[in-house]
Amino acid sequence: MDEATLQCSNLQNGTNIKETVKRIKNLCVGHPAEKTEYIQKGIVAALLKLIDPTDAELTWQICGTIGILANKNLAGAQQVVSNSGLSTLLSLLSCNQERIVKQASQCILVALQSIDDPVQVFRENMQLLETVSGLFCSSLASTSVTECTSFVLTRCLETVDFDIVVDWSRISTVCINNIKSSTLRDSTNLVPYLTVLKTLTTRLREVGIQLVDYNIVEILVELMKGVEMTVKILACKIYANLMHFNLLQEDQASKVTAVLIMPLLHRMLSKNERNVQLEGCKMLSEVASIGEIYQRQAFDCNLVHDLIELGRYISVADVEAASILLQAVAAVCSLVEDCRRLIFESRLFALVVSSLDASHSELKIAGLSALRSLSRSVRNLRTSLAEASLMEPLLKSLSDENKQVQVQALSTICNLVLYFSPLKNLFLESNGLTTLLNLCHSNDKSLKYYAIWALKNLLFLSGSKMKKRIIDEFGMDYIFCLIEKGEDYSLQEQGMNLLRNLTCTFSIESEQEIVLDFIEEHCYRLVLCIQDSLQSPSMEVVLQSLYVVCNFVVGNERHKQAICNSKVPKLLLHFLTDSNYQIRIAAIWCVINLVWKETNDICDVPNLSDCRKARIASLIEMGFEETLERLLTDSNVEVRGRAETALQLLRDRTLSESAGENEFEQISRSILL
DSSP states (O other): OOHHHHHHHHHHHTSSHHHHHHHHHHHHTTOHHHHHHHHHTTHHHHHHHTOOTTOHHHHHHHHHHHHHHHTTOHHHHHHHHHTTHHHHHHHHTTSSOHHHHHHHHHHHHHHHHHSSOHHHHHHHOHHHHHHHHHHHHOTTOOHHHHHHHHHHHHHHHHHSOGGGTSOHHHHHHHHHHHHHHSOGGGGGGGHHHHHHHHHHHHHOHHHHHHHHHTTHHHHHHHHHTSSOHHHHHHHHHHHHHHHHTTOSOHHHHHHHIIIIIHHHHHHHHHSSOHHHHHHHHHHHHHHHTTOHHHHHHHHHTTHHHHHHHHHTTOOTTSHHHHHHHHHHHHHHHSSOHHHHHHHHTSTHHHHHHHHTTOSOHHHHHHHHHHHHHHTTOHHHHHTHHHHSOOHHHHHHHTTOSSHHHHHHHHHHHHHHTSTTOTHHHHHHHTTHHHHHHHHTTOSSHHHHHHHHHHHHHHHTTOOHHHHHHHHHHHOHHHHHHHHSSOSOHHHHHHHHHHHHHHTOOSSHHHHHHHHHHHHHHTHHHHHHHHHHHTTOSOHHHHHHHHHHHHHHTTTOHHHHHHHHTSSHHHHHHHHTTOSSHHHHHHHHHHHHHHHOOOSSOTTOOSOHHHHHHHHHHHHHHHTHHHHHHHGGGOSSHHHHHHHHHHHHHHTTOSHHHHSOTTOSOOOOOOOOO
16 A cells, blocks of 8 residues: 555544644655645545644644645645635634634635635635635734735735625725724734735725725825835835825825835836836836826836836746836836837837737737837837838737737727828738728727727828728718717717818818718718717717817808708807817817808809808807807917907908918817827
């Protein structure tokens, strides 16, 4: 009989149980083959049955042995779970012997850390999670219990909507009370509570409000000034989460970030420890993504140089590290040109480009995200990016199996197809437009949204040939599906944006026929859509609809009459006094274009002068003159200037006769994403 069989037999027969357990533990320590053999013989289930809280020594030995069997061994950990081992071990955490509690806690931790999806265990047995929550919140919980249960709570709250079933308010209150009652001189005992709060404040604004109301923010600042690195990092993360939720005063948050957080990040990124450096990259991503001021602080604190230095030792072969690094690059470069310039001038840009061909979705997404931030630079769209071999991997990414890869690729292409980008022609030559049009019909909302955004940017200042192709291949029925009243305001906004660029004819002579054909054919339906969109509860949809009106009425009397015969003028009068200055400006431009004195009409409408006079009389009767008069003292300088122009036209002065033909507003739009 072999050794493993003998010892298993001794356990089942009750022969020298304590000695047998010790023997098994000693044989398995540092011997993976023996450990596997014991696990295959079902030793874990047998050991769990022998746990007896009244026999402290035996229970302590069994917990230690199970911990060794489950440590970094999937089969051993699964046997703990499948034999109700977690329930048994959790019950030991309530005993009054710290030795057993500590050993049982360690056993639970190693078992959960060895399982592929530890959260699934609690998803399938919510009673276990309630037990964990109760132990964590107990006033009698020891350090070992708190550390063990905080690990479980953190993992669950990170991955699943457990805040629906877990009493997070009770948990956060326990964390707050323990932090407030602790002496900050020995802050290491706060790690479990800070860890749970870090996770809760990532997702739940209510917990952040709790921290502010209970004056925990001041304690976080003091912890960031301390010497314990783990505590400093956790305090910084919680503070950053509060910043994300706009729960802190911006000037105070900016000062704390500049004085405490950025120097800490510099220290982490400069430290010759991989885990600390990567944790620093993650934190930098979180803080820099909040706003431009923090990206500027990162630049001033030389954190971009730190990223570049770190990039010297990381290649695409190191998927995890490269992904984390590139996400930091994406965050720190999204709004600050100086940061982009440093990346372009370094070898780190080569890592961005090479990541686009990566086989791992995680790395490809990170690389595309970095490229999107870098492509916000107009200057570099014409130089560095134009010289890189980007288009082939980008177009390939548009058909990737991973939806997030496709979304990131689309959002990058939004920037690369602008009218001043040399990559626009390369995109078209590579059959990119066909791919884009196909993605506009995707069932996935995100893909559809960014595909329309890219198409809108592609249309910006495009000629008649491009517009004709899009009208022919896209179809007006599809455009109407986007812009007609619906519940999805984000897609409706993009649809109106698309229509705004489609109806824009900066070079009237070359564009008029194409634009007129599709507007004339659908004029009545377009006016109804515009009218409905101007009554949308979404101000973004309203703003884009006003811009469409601006373009719709340029140079065409019939279109002006169609708009004036609808509810649009009454809506325009209302928007002239809107609280949003952008709405007021767009509404004034609509008035200017409606009453502009055309020297000739695209459609050769007779009696242009009489039509204009009648329209002006109608607008004056509605109260436009008085409203525009009041806008001459508006708080916004552009509103005041445009209102003065509109009044001059409305009072039939000679402005439109003497001004240049481009004085009216043609509004097209492209936005770097």
